[in-house]
Amino acid sequence: MSSRGDRGGRGRGGRGGRGGRGSDRGGRGGFRGSDRGGRGGFRGNDRGGRGGRGGRGGRGGRGGRGGRGGFSGGAQVIKPEYNFQADYESKVSDENSLELIKKLPPLVSEKGALDIELRKAYGSQGTKTNVGTNHVSYSVANLKFWQYHVTFPAEIDAKRKVKNDLLEILLTKAPFSGLKNTISHNGSDALFSTEPIPLDDKTEKKVRFEFSRDEFLGIVPNSILKGGAPRGKPSKDKADAPETAAQAQYVVYCTVEFIHTLDMKELQNYVSLKDSNKIDPSPYIVALNVSLSYQITRAPNAITTGKNRFFFVEHPEKCQSFQKGLFIASGYFASILPTFNNVLVSIRPVAGAFIKSHNPDGTAMNVAQLVADYYGEPLDRLSPDAVLREKSFFKNIRIQRTYLGSKSKPKAIFDISKEFDANNYKFEVDGKVTTVAEYFNARYNIKIKHPELPLVHLGGSNYLPMEACTIVPGQEFTGEVTDVRGVLAFTTHRPHVIAGLTQKEGVEKIVDASHDKRMGKKLIVVPSRVINAPNILYKNRTISYAEKPADGKSEKKKGSWDLTNVEFYRPVKGKIDLLVVCVSPRGRGLRPHEQDAVEDAVNEYVAECGRHGITLVLKTIEEFEFTFPDRCAAEYTQFMKEFKGKIGYVLNIMPHLDKTLYAAVKKTLDVNLGIPNQCTLINKFTKQRFGKFDLQMYALMGMKASIKLGGVNHILDEKSSAVVNQKGLPALILGADVSHPTGPNSADGVSVASVVGSIDEYYNTFPGSIRLQKGREEVIGDMAQMVFERVAAYHRSVSKFPQHVIFYRDGVSYGQFDIILKEEVPQVKEALKQVAKKYNIKNYKPKLTFLVIVKRHSTRFFPLEKNAKDAKGKLVAVQAQDNVMPGSIIDKGVTSVKFYDFYLQSQQALQGTAIPGHYFVLYDEYKFQPDVIQSLTYNLCNLFSRATKSVRVVPPAYYADLLCERGTCYIHGAQPKRGETQLEAATKLYGRGIHPDVQHTMVYI
Template identity: 30%
Template structure:
């Protein structure tokens, strides 16, 4: 390869492939495109007026195709993305621009009277896509140009065109109700199939995966309402609705599309949208029936349609001003997405549906491939696109397992875990903290949480912590009972004073026993202990406290030890030479955004950095910034903070920085790389003009649809997933940039999701083996469990810190099922700052 080829593209090029570990073969959910369109693809811009949603746009386009196939389109089968783009295998005969009128036939899918039936389609040539440029990119001879991006988009639209016309589509997935399963409360889960065209080395692939989403059940509205209220059958509604019932039903049904059944199917199939429920039952909901005559809905239906209502004691739905429909004449239209947040029961049912073993998932993907039916797709044929019918089989390697170190006095102080997990039996933590000054707060009465039970739990916890190498001179901390609805801040301050007075020393820990898993209480405890008092806190659920199992106490010990500044375990320095040879800092960054329903809440950025030569201890920095921005705004100052802390802890300046960045999609690589590397550089130079450590910047992605299925049983764990340490760097990766997939954890249930690492910038000249082995080995030193985790700890910690920081806001209305946002909550000022004494330890664990 000539030197000039290395200058292509802004990101780091892949070094030679690695060879560390045992070679194996795996199947992955990609199907190879055997033949790409040989001719250039013509791109047209389309404008449909008036403006309507994509699903209706598709119907308009389908109608346009029907009437134009022989005339204006001359037999060409173009594909449409539902919004603005049409792609065709050759130019349309009408030249560069044309306008057509399309009238939709009478159809029940028109949502309201106000939607017109006649539309104007304006088609204008936007350009030509040169397929040769895409071939050059796939072979690593050309960078990814905007032409290559448009070509990939055109392939995406091409493979999705037919399924989108026939099925409900959401994003890049389409859904079918075959095999739908009910979720609690009138919703059901549908199986979906995701598909996307992806470039790889010397070829294009189609990534096909399963997805699932919740829909409203279709059918009689009265049945759905019965389920929303958790009743057995409609007869249970005979007593009518309470106000609380009505509000709950109204909230769930608002904007749902229904059709009526009382006018005979042949003549009337119009859709309506539910606006609200009437506060009065049908027998008392009055309206003007014309000629100044006022009547109620039940009476009107008896006279007009000769129909006595069975549920006249229930409210009506309002679909337009002064149009009321009794519940029993309404049917929910099929295929409507359930966009409200699922409750706990629904979420549990959803997880059950989506959690499938690798073998089952692979079979279902194959079924999805058959539904997609690329073989007989006329559109694909016309473009000359051919797709292989079997999943791709690729080379992989299983990396060697690192050696973990615990305290030298442990019976088993140095060992290699098997299949990614181990336990604390016969092991003492590498560095045990001393816990002398602490208190217990029980959020519940003496009757609910008896002092005797709490004392028994403390005994078990103390014994377990001491067996595992911590030192606890004070075995009887003071216990405070309090009401979980009361003054939580005051109670925690009192507990802090009790702890200090009892031990005559600065309090180190408050253990809180919680009555439930609710968010509000937990959030308030963390806000107060992290930002008001400045003391580590450990929450325990009362049901676990009552049982006080050894395994549970061992898990608590891991968390408490690092919160107090201890170290649980580490990897032999010889196995992480990059970190142990020279002073090196690992950084992990993440941004968490508010959910779509909370426009006024800010985003939170977190940066975590290692503070020792073993990369076991971490410190964190947090910033609150404008909602939904992807770049970390104050990264320079955050980096500066952590570099100073590193220097104060180790007495040396880091000579190397390895920066792992989470939460970035491909489209944002450029932006993040340019903005954030500059910020890290600026932070170094602001400390000292000549200080220029070498930087490696790696993006870490978990949100993707790549899955691996072992070919040989020997290469799988007991759940049927790939073994921890499985690394894939060819076959499905970028044509020439430095990226790889690493499955570092052992599967617990379902199909494991590997982590995708993409190196954007590298001044440390990593080899493939070097970065893959280091990233894998680090996954064994995540402090709060005895398992290898699925992504590198600095990023994992940043993720936890982001989540924790949400709780540092005053006056938030935390709720498990719905998010509420107050108008003034977009400001950073309501977020408390973590106390300096906690910033040096891993308080967030």
């Protein structure tokens, strides 16, 4: 092991006795100390997790002991146990819409516009079985809504919470009060009533309603009331600012206007394909969802958190404590879903984290008690400075000033004061100076026990002691959930548990809360088909799954295999010089025993890669130390410059998860220097079990290295890939996605769009293009140019141009199909025209098939039997690990009314309930039959290049998602200068994009 004293390194000197252990692959070179900067951390996905799946948690004290959960600064979460048995409808929902679709009149579109594909057939291949769903029927017979639009003044219109509270007051006024049980509102600007509302004014379409001062004071904030108190420095002479003259004259009002009548008979005709009026179903679905949601929220103890999520928390003090200051509760998602000849309600269990509002004895919790719970310390052991360090947790929590009586309205905490406590904040009362503590004792008979705690700032000059503010119940926590293990422990349940919860408890609670007698009580059943898994080829082995009856083991192998004695299909060419970089903060480098562990682990990693066909030659193990996180990018770039052109691959060993360092490393190597690389965590990389390193993890790391270095890991057999490899010319398969900024300033952030594309007949390598665009824009603005780049990359590899293009678009919601078809599909077609023009190709008209995948949906499937008979009458497994079998296709019963869609569950569910992908064929010039496009999509799911499993999302879409995440790394830390937008700052930081030396590889994998 050599030291690097000449570079200002930490020069460990020789360690003796280890130098001769070098590998015959080219020698290790040992550690080389360095004081070069860089740290931060590693976080493969800085877009944030999607959260727990919404399994179902406990109901107060009912949960059983269960398994152990996570622990992260709060209480340990215990996994609840349930013993519900779901009831299913006896009739299978398998109605056929094809004949009615054929009779539909042609769609009337704008000139040159594209029409969305209609269903042309149903799939037929595979073993037929039936599966349960998390849907119940919903009758819309004899149901009609009158819709009204509510308009507020401009200064109020942007405040949804204010509008919601004012709408509640509006419903207490005439003529609404007499129809209160028939009216629902969306919390913003719409009323829906099952009876007409008699608006008296015959001369005006918009009828004005004013709110009294007692009604709106405390709801409309001072920042809106003209001349209201600013949220700035307090006036130190008063605890409660008096009302200004401007506030006293301010009038709050709204106008109500009738829009139209929504007769649900028209919706029933639409789903039955008997719609002669060609309605847009969206307003009807909105009306049903608003009505259902609003009626549920009126139930006692019901909490709604938006997006159709409902929690029924009768005793908050009995709910499980979660991370600091929170409890975790179970609830349900419920939403209307139209399908052919039926209207359904989709119901599934969800979980939510809430601010604690009650003490263990059931009494209301004040802010001081919440502080004690948050820190896990008695108040007399907490210093004011300690409270202030994490005051951001308490901002915007709504509190109630119960000492003011019933007229007091909830207020949000603006801040925790840095300057004032109940002893030092003084003001005059009746000509005498008093403190907050003295004032509350004299005025309200409230003795402040901890006057040293910082005051709660409600804005303006309103400062209150923590002990005088009680927490408003039912506030969902909107910050970062750090106790991921706890969430998984609480929410992860197998399908039979989810089905039982949904049907036995969810349906019952929603029906009871909404008093809705139109909802069915049993879960519907739909037909499913389980198609065969493809054969996967390695250089020296073929992975096959033989269909057979379930035995508890064999069915787990469908879509799951390992790399034991396997060599990648096309190994990396030649020998690759490897540099290992151990990252640490300055002065906190590896200790001698850690160096030993790293050296041994690296040797094992190199050897394991060699067993799969990657010949790595270890040149040296370096230590890189950074000074400060915000300097690590520049320091790491300087550190790595000397290795440019000398090594072929960099393995970065990170100290812990941290997206700042991860972004610095990836920006340096992918963008600035163009060196293939990957990252790992030191605790995982050097971990041993029973004296052995994790060779399986090293093999999976080797899969990443192989792909980045130009190898091909595994491919489909000839039969499985025949549809995309015709006449010796492979199809071009593309994937696209857009990632959006998150957090409080996301509206001003930057979205990252990507397109990836195949380059050969193996479909294992998908290099890609990245573009930055304005935050929250879902449509990909530069789609045409990125597709052009992917076609050019295909041509560089194949030396021909594709005749068939298959496109998988990720990140699309159900309401965005029209805009994708209108704006993105034409861009793809335009790119192909530009290819013909650029390369002077006559009559070049490749056929385009464009699909979207919806990942965030509420549909789940539950197996009803373990085995079923295949086409030959042989009994085979249709269930694996309590879930429906990988390869399950559902295209009836819960699919769209008339469009060309299907659900595919392609993955094994290692835990919990699997979530299927929902695929829509939006545009199809190739005219794929359902069996063909369904099997192709499933086969591709078995080709994810860095895994030995079939994945949930078709790989081109998955890769595009990963590339968007990597693009987010490249612009991490972009700070706009004065007069500069966030997009301009990010574009400047990104520079010219991925380095030319690696831009044709999968740098993001």
